[in-house]
Amino acid sequence: MAATKKLFGEKVDLREKDESNPHVIDDSKDEEKEGKNLEKLMFEDPCYVKVLLDVSEDGITPQSEKSERHKILEELIKDKGEHLETVKTCRYCGEEKVKIFSIRFSDGISTTPEFTCCEKEDCIEKMLSGTKRNSVQIERFQFSVLRKLQRSATNWSDFKKVIELFRWAFGVSWRWDEVRLTNKTAFGVFFQGGRE
């Protein structure tokens, strides 16, 4: 729209800019990211979303007003990404939602829904039964954890397994679930209390 107006020599209406969706990446040099929303990227490249927040914070002074995107990034990284409840129930007690997952190391890593549980000690015990404790890493379903694992990943296919587990836990998996990860379903995870 804006381009058409320029073509005919009219002024570009600044309000048009406000109408662009602050959730959606439309100004990236990275084609992979174009057209995706921040929520979907939380499940694909969470470190990228954090970098966007860092860049927004760098540019802000105490007097300046935060952009809509900056506010959304803050909400995703600092609030929702850390406190969002999963949609899957603990297989051991059948009561609480899963909060914890374990990564098992032997010949690469292995993460499956079987190795997830709620926070209750009993359930954690059951999840860990029969495993050597020193070959298991226990983590929480928080996006800061996902970023930590992305940063430390030596192997992309290993990190993909963790991403897949997160998608499963939040109900937007591509393998174990019927709901696929799209802009819409990812937005639903963060802003509409889970799947649509």
Ligand SMILES: [Zn+2]
């Ligand atoms: Zn449980």
